[in-house]
Amino acid sequence: METTVERATASDTLMTVRAFYLDLAQWALDEPSRWGPWAVPCPVRAADVQHRKMKSRQKARMDQRTQERLPVLPALIEAVDRNRKAAAARLAAAKRARPGELFTAGGQTLRRAALKRHSPHPWAEDPATGRRRNLAREESNSFWGWAAVEVLRMTGIRIEELSEVSHHSLVQYRLPSTGEVVPLVQIAPSKSDEERLLVVSPGLADVLSAIICRVRTADGGVPLVIAYDHDEKVWNPPLPLLFQRKIGLEDRPIPIDGIRTLLQDALAATGFTDPTGKPLHFAPHDFRRIFTTDAVMNGMPPHIAQLILGHRDISTTMGYKAVYPEEAINGHRAFIARRRDLGPSEEYRSPTAEEWEEFLGHFERRKVALGACGRAYGTSCIHEHSCIRCPLLRVTPTQCPRLVEIRDNLIDRIAEAEREGWAGEAEGLKVSLAAANAKPAQLDNLITHRTTAVHLGMPAFPDIAGRHVTAEARLPTGSNELGQSKDGPQ
Incomplete structure (x- = not known):
């Protein structure tokens, strides 16, 4: 089924058309015999595409998304975690129940399905509708959706970087001064081709520990899986990726599209809606913008946030940071309070003798x-x-x-x-x-x-005035500045 995307403005289409014509002109310079006949003047002029206005509108849309989603983030985290625990409780209750027996767990009453063929996964059905559900798959999807939300919001990494985090990415650093061991997660180069290290917070450590305990085999190791790189069009070497799960008897990595699907399913289960009443949509990059805004608003220096996010330009980092009306109002009120404290309480008042x-x-x-x-x-x-x-x-x-x-x-x-x-x-x-x-x-x-003066070589006004008066005084009567009389040369 084809999906239609609503067009925001006509400027995006004009930009695409202009870029296509300019690409044809550049290709014609590189390969005249092939692309020369197709190179024609671009019908979209540079003045027709207002880059500054487009960037301003794009920044406004990004800030609007962040302002709508940041207040919902605590409730979203709680709802995703609650759904994960409820799915795990339903799966555990289904395993204890016999076929055809009713059980209640996770706020739902289900019946253990009696299957005609053997299945490694416990199935349950709704007593009212009879619809069957694979509780093992629901529990797996709930867990990985929760894990994706937690890692993205606490690290601010990109979704392609999330899919490449492996067991080898977890390293440690010992502080030379105190000897304290600091856990770090190593982010592989992606968009900016720069490798970076992020400090693992206690909350992130709990999430990573839960992921490792889930994917770890009986011998204590993380299985090696082979992932396909869609950008380079190659198969990567076997790595102990953290975002992997068992499909049948085979351990497979969770691809980027799979992570997006898990996120959307986890968000849809929360039932949150936007101001228009539609289901609230969280893109993976929204967590990156929320991370940046929350970090800068809570005192993190922008240049440190730039290093954590892996941006080459600090203006990109500040573009991710959304300015809240509350922040502007509080700053303005603080400015007025300072002016009020510094200024006189009663202006234009004559002081008393005392x-x-x-x-x-x-x-x-x-x-x-x-x-x-x-x-x-x-x-x-x-x-x-x-x-x-x-x-x-x-x-x-x-x-x-x-x-x-x-x-x-x-x-x-x-x-x-x-x-x-x-x-x-x-x-x-x-x-x-x-x-x-x-x-x-x-x-x-x-x-x-006070006693030393530096002469800048610039004549002062008294010097200029004195020179002018002296020059006029030396001229004879009836002569101009060239020594000529008004009647002509002498």
Whole structure:
């Protein structure tokens, strides 16, 4: 059956047509004899295809999908896990029941089917409708759908990377500083041809452990399976892939289309709908966008998210991150609150006499023996009036001898504290001595900066005006700038 896809805009079709004509022109340059007769001017002009608007609309659609699906993700995870456990309970109850016997498990009442031919899988039928169900297949589909959802949402990897995760991909790294062992999952190169390592969180470790326990054989090893690479059109060597299951007597890998089907079946069983009432559709790439948005919104630096996702350009990573109205509203409200705290409570109000005296007194109280304190109005001293340590102290050049006396006094006091065994006193005095030694250097830099001027070679206005007046003063009466009289050359 053919499936129809609704066309979003006509720009997509115009882009496809333009790309086809441009490809023909390029092929004609490479092979003129073959493609030359077909190369014609493109009927779609570059101005007809608005790339910026198309990208903006595409980003808006992606953000809309993420905004609709991220709030549903916790409920989706719970529903998928609940369906997995219910399917496992029905399978276990069916194995205990005899043919024709009713059993209740996973919220359903079924009857163990009596088969005319032997089957390795337990079948059950609905007592009301008589429809038969393969409970083993239902349990398998529920488990692998749950596993796909969990791995995709906790790693943000692509679906083709998910199908290539093997038992060999699980590695560990020992931190040189503490010796702690960090579990990692190695992602094989796919779209960007770059291999990367992801940290295995405790939740992801539980999911991977459940997968390995399911596919592991009696001897404890993961079976080797051969997968077909649809991009390279080759069969890959045997690998212990994690996403595999037994079909009959043979272990086979779960292909990419199979993973998509398992995801859709698992999502359909949850019964979630979108705002229009249609079943909520999750594409595998939606989990990648949700992972990026959740990571960046919770404080992960964008360049770290870029490395985790395997993007070559950080703009691609930020394109995956959806901006929420709540995020914009909270940021705007925080900006308004900061402006309100910094601004006066009552604008355009004349200060009272007491307020004016307090304001002037602030600057009077900033005067100290060595110079002046540079702290802002309305702030208290953060160094408890230990001015020699404060970086806001502005030393007056005339107070350099006093600064030398303070430094010599500190040296004497440190020697006395060390002689008497006052280790705490000596430690505090050494901090003050270090600050006192830095003050002369700061003062010298300030004096040098104020007295040194750099000539940029640009004439100032007084120089230009003086030169113009002097030149006119040297000209004789009735002459122009070339030394000629108004009546002609002399």
